[in-house]
Amino acid sequence: MTDILIPSLCWIDGRCYRVNDSNTRDVTAFQEHDLYENEHNDDGIVDEGDEDDFEIITVDDSRFSTCLHVSQHYIGSIIGKKGATKSRIERDTRTDIKIPKIGQTGDITIFGSNVSNIKAARRRINIIVTSSRMKQRSTHFISLPMNNSDITRNFELFKETVLRDCSSKGLDESLFIRPQKLHLTLGVMCLMDNEERLLASKLLTEAKEKVVKPLLGNCPSLRIRLRGLSYMNDDPSAIDVLYGCVEEENGPPGIIQRLADGLVDHFYKAGYMDREYGRDNVKLHVTLINSKYRSRTSTSVNDDVTGSKRQARLTFDGSEILNKYADYDFGVTELKEIHLSQRHSMGNDGYYQPTCVISCDI
Template identity: 70%
Template sequence: MMSDILKPHVKWIEGRCYRVNDAAIDTTTFQEHDLYENDVVHNEVLDEGDDDDFEVIMVDNSRYSTSLHVSKHYVGSIIGKKGAMKMRIERDTKTDIKIPKQGQEGDIVIFGPSEMSVKAARRRINIIVMSSRMKQKSTHFISIPMNSTDIQKRYEEFQASVLRDCPSSRGLDKSLFIKPTKLHLTLGVMCLMDNEERLFASKLLTEAKEKVVMPMLAGHLPLKIRLKGLSYMNDDPSQIDVLYGLVEEEGSARGLIQQLADALVEYFYRAGYMDREYDRDNVKLHVTLINSKYRVHSANSNVDSSAPSARHSRRPRETFDGTEVLKKFTDYDFGVAELTAIHLSQRHSMGSDGYYQPTCVITCH
């Protein structure tokens, strides 16, 4: 199709844009041994600018070198089946790649006859790491807490009203409601496999504060966000997995939260640490209120849904009927929260305040 030619599938790695020539190929589903052959070799750099943010040093008159940290979880993908992937990169770029042996700590070191060859090998490795990263389940997400005292109170009232006024709604029970202290606006998710990656993601968020967040919020602080209205993730209100709340700016420029979310995701996307959700250009802004994955399969629906044993039932996920909830509470007003900080939050890990454990927090004032 003409639209495929005019808007090819691309991936950003370390500030460079790569085009995947076959848009039908899903780069997250390759087996390790054929990832390089089917993906990397068919990518081309769209931006030829020499803007690599890493150091290449001259070892002697005939050799150059650079080093990079790679989580041990991705080393197997770089080596490939029987070492084929590593050898292919070395052959194509005329480099020698030194990878720490299993159980050893240290960075990958690349040696080559020129800066260009060393940089080319590093970019190939980064593409493999990025593609491998996108296969992993997310470990962290960028969030804006939406758990002000006002919102928590109104949310608890909403929960009580729903359970009281919608008794005939199939599959709806108390265990599906998120805890009030955990209410948040999700901006984007990512997989961070070790401390080095967590430090780098924290650095990215800190940089984004100065380059993206504060310039965008200038003249709009304090920014107040109203949580009002309901929506759901699928097309059938009688078969819902996630019911979420909508957000809007309170007395500020309309669309500012959307612009901020999109800009942050783009910043992490260009660094190779985050993918666009379903390749959408815009973040789907949502504050999860009810989620069927939290269901407690017990005769007693009042079991504490935060209990680890309750959260990991092996039964198939069961949807709930939200038709009546949407009919009665579609414009429910949960109140206002002030944007004071943006978090790099850890999934499945809670802090002492009941909110997600932060890896990094940037203030917005």
């Protein structure tokens, strides 16, 4: 009942939409909850204070148009079976939508007799793209590097002593993250082509002015301490992820949390990032040990659906580690940069390949 009375909201392209069923990502589950425009505004005049950041041009006395980039990966969802989805959008918004054919490059172009119809069609397309994007595996993430020499040295010592002194079931060396990859994860996203990567880079650059500077203006050299251990699931004897906790060393309490939440909110409202498990706050964590890193020599199991072999994810017993090293201090790093990092791709320094980096210098 609570979900019906207080439904989930989803931000797409600067607008807020109501999700009727928060357990599904079906496009039809979205209903527009427009905070910026009068629903009956069809006279072609853009409302004062409209926050759309795209160009609508005049084609002739009776037609307007706009272009938008959509990755080829999502074109099929916009067209729909036998063109049904595209036709429905055109009918509902009284527009004409031109989509590049398979193998062709170029943007989608929307034609209409007034600005409001064009904007409505564009929002419908953005809903489809965002809904499809959230179903894909993430390709990039926003990260704060936590791999300075002090922390990596202490992490190596932690790893050495744990492997020597803790006889934990299911634990082996392959589960530990590489020291050069230590990072604080803020949020993940799926970027399917270079244009989307450029747009996400632009969002991160904008976030420096809109999020980072307002928060760090009075704390220009924020230092972050990595201290203490915690884990993702409920049973310390069957852990998938053991992580380090972070705290402000010389900044106002909670500033790291506000920075993380602000950055995720910035990307969420642009339709590029979802909230993890529907949380309002980012779960701050620096992964130290992860069962998915387990060596490929581990036992594989049959997939019941495909019949193929897949890697079994075996938990490890972290009880002894937590008892002995619950307050382990890995050291301090200064927050200098925020990265848009690419998953599964490493730079020359051993850290994740950056797509965009912003400096935290104020």
